[in-house]
Amino acid sequence: MMLIHAATLFLLCALAALSLIDARTQRLPDVLTLPLILAGIAVNGLIFSSLWTALAGGALGYGALVALELAYRRFRGRDGLGRGDAKLLAAGGAWCGAWLLPFILLAGSVGALVYVGLLALVRQRAPDPTQPLPFGPWLALGIALCWVWRAYGPGLLPGI
Template identity: 45%
Template structure:
């Protein structure tokens, strides 16, 4: 099998994993550790040992740390102000996995686009489910969609940003 075919298979497996996580989160408000944690580790190892990697090892490690750390810090600040969690740590692990696979440079694009999609999709979800605005909605599906777009078309989000601002 040639490298291009292997690269396609790896991308497909990553996309299927992200779609699975999006589905689970949408239905249960949970992103299971038995999927997110291996996804982080496999992303780092894949980028470290494979010539098919999407980024270099240090970018994968930093991406995993920053992906988790940013949402953890954001949630800690929210909890200090409001006395409750504002985002689940499954979302932080999913962003860490995306950082481990795609590198830290992809995180701002993913987070911005997921937030944009989450704002629109979350409001629609709340309205469809007849919930109040202070009600939680799953953010993982929007992270997964943004991650898939960043994986397949890395310049798409970057080119879209100036048009949205």
């Protein structure tokens, strides 16, 4: 159990750092995302004995967002996602497993939509659609939620 706690602390600190960096610079540096992928694979191998799940999660997470990035660029003629987002989702897949990737994306997307909605209410006008919104912090939220659910199980919150 101590290893799970240490892994959780490491992951949450890394996600917090990446969120702050992305919010300020709109960049997710490889020097943090790539080791996070490797750490997720290692943690899965050590704690859950599910190395293949981590590898599949990393590959599917990266591939899904790269495909979305390329499709968006083709249809809209401009960038909508960066490769840093794809690498962060790969890290999420490596830590949480392939089956939690849809929930990571769902939690991140809902978080971003709620944020934009609240921003519109506070400013009493819609946000400028030409201004990019960093998606990394919202992906990090989804990864954190899914990791806690995976590592500690649904019994973490009794009655839910």
